[in-house]
Amino acid sequence: MKVLITGATGLLGQDLVRVFGAGHEVVGVSRRHPQAAQRLDVSSEEDTRRLISGIRPDWVLHAAAQRSPDYCARHPEECFRINVLGSRNIAWACRETGAKLLYISTDYVFDGLSSKPYIEPDLPSPVNEYGISKLAGEVYTQYLVEASVVARVSTLYGEGGESFVSKTLEAAQQGRTTMAAEDIVSSPSWTMDIAEGLLTLVERVDKAEAPKAAWAGLYHLASPGEVSRYDLARKALELAGLDPERVKRSSMKELSLPAVRAGYTALASSRFEAGFIPRLRPWEEALGAFIRSRRETLLR
Numbered sequence: 001m002k003v004l005i006t007g008a009t010g011l012l013g014q015d016l017v018r019v020f021g022a023g024h025e026v027v028g029v030s031r032r033h034p035q036a037a038q039r040l041d042v043s044s045e046e047d048t049r050r051l052i053s054g055i056r057p058d059w060v061l062h063a064a065a066q067r068s069p070d071y072c073a074r075h076p077e078e079c080f081r082i083n084v085l086g087s088r089n090i091a092w093a094c095r096e097t098g099a100k101l102l103y104i105s106t107d108y109v110f111d112g113l114s115s116k117p118y119i120e121p122d123l124p125s126p127v128n129e130y131g132i133s134k135l136a137g138e139v140y141t142q143y144l145v146e147a148s149v150v151a152r153v154s155t156l157y158g159e160g161g162e163s164f165v166s167k168t169l170e171a172a173q174q175g176r177t178t179m180a181a182e183d184i185v186s187s188p189s190w191t192m193d194i195a196e197g198l199l200t201l202v203e204r205v206d207k208a209e210a211p212k213a214a215w216a217g218l219y220h221l222a223s224p225g226e227v228s229r230y231d232l233a234r235k236a237l238e239l240a241g242l243d244p245e246r247v248k249r250s251s252m253k254e255l256s257l258p259a260v261r262a263g264y265t266a267l268a269s270s271r272f273e274a275g276f277i278p279r280l281r282p283w284e285e286a287l288g289a290f291i292r293s294r295r296e297t298l299l300r
């Protein structure tokens with residue numbers, strides 16, 4: 001199976017390259033990072049169509065995005081260009097070449113008004129530019145590519161880039177304090193676990209004896225459980241052997257973030273858990289595994 005991965009040098013993209021590359025032919029592309037096999041600005045329709053038609057992948061894993069809600073709030077035109085037009089261009093190119101498409105989406109498509117973890121049939125209603133742009137990408141993906149998968153993920157952390165968890169750890173190591181909101185609740189997930197779950201999903205869809213459309217569609221993929229940013233930060237420091245008191249309790253209002261946040265966006269991976277084994281491990285277990293992995297990497 002030949003797999004093209006956009007955003008290959010990003011937070012999730014790097015683990016997608018590692019996990020899929022262990023058993024499949026992988027081509028990683030990125031907008032400007034020199035470590036990518038090839039460069040691609042997905043907002044260029046011509047470049048996107050040329051590259052995908054030249055590589056002729058069986059699957060495209062579209063992980064490239066402007067993923068900072070605050071940056072998107074300050075730069076809505078760039079957010080739209082990359083997250084919406086870029087996703088449209090990828091979907092059109094997949095439609096033209098017959099490639100199957102996996103689109104990485106987000107829990108930010110929800111408004112936070114639920115009292116229990118969101119499942120796939122729940123109606124999306126994003127409250128900021130980032131969520132709106134990612135929902136538009138979902139629509140393009142599902143409308144243009146029949147054999148497509150949309151995977152919504154939540155509060156990612158990993159070794160491939162900056163995240164809330166990594167910034168909290170670095171701040172504590174440098175003797176600084178982190179202000180963390182207790183009214184932002186989600187299902188934090190390690191990118192390595194997500195990449196392995198996506199590999200299971202893609203291989204199952206690719207080998208399905210039933211029509212691929214039966215396996216295609218929308219999935220939530222997140223570590224089971226939910227936690228506030230405040231408790232997540234304290235747990236990360238505790239597991240890393242650092243002082244949890246370096247985390248100070250705050251709120252969305254007190255932080256005055258540029259982008260509006262949906263307070264509650266925990267995800268339930270209902271469809272994935274019903275059809276695939278193994279399931280993702282709980283968020284506390286995954287967080288501990290990530291911190292051990294991070295420590296081993298730093299000691300090399």
